Amino acid sequence: MILLQNSILRLEYNPATDILQVRYPDLQRFHMSEIRHSLHVMVETIRNYDVRKLLLDARTTAVEIEEDxxxxxxxxxxxMLAKTRLVKIARIQPYDPEREARAQHNIEEARKAGLLSYEVATFSTPDDALAWLKA
Incomplete structure (x- = not known):
């Protein structure tokens, strides 16, 4: 069932598997306030539906902001996600290997900072990601 769909995010939830699927938004400088707001809405949805598993699809996400x-x-x-009851996040990696390397660096920084209270795994296909979330 689709919980939210706007120009930035689409939140699709399957209560049978307790998986929320989200296409990670394009990061465009002139939309950053809207993107931040939409991510807050996503986190509130995770909290309100007590979602335990999240699939973030970053395959086609465009990153047009500075690395910092x-x-x-x-x-x-x-x-924000650490304040929910998420257990697993599966990421579908971007097609661009350079963007994926930067994303992995950011994930490692979050790990080092002790911010990850859930498992995070990266996959190249949605089927692999869903299989891991369902296991």
């Missing part, structure tokens, strides 16, 4: 701003946004999101 991207890292800061990632840390904010990780910290």
């Amino acid at each position: 701003e991207n890292r800061q946004l990632t840390m904010e999101l990780v910290a």
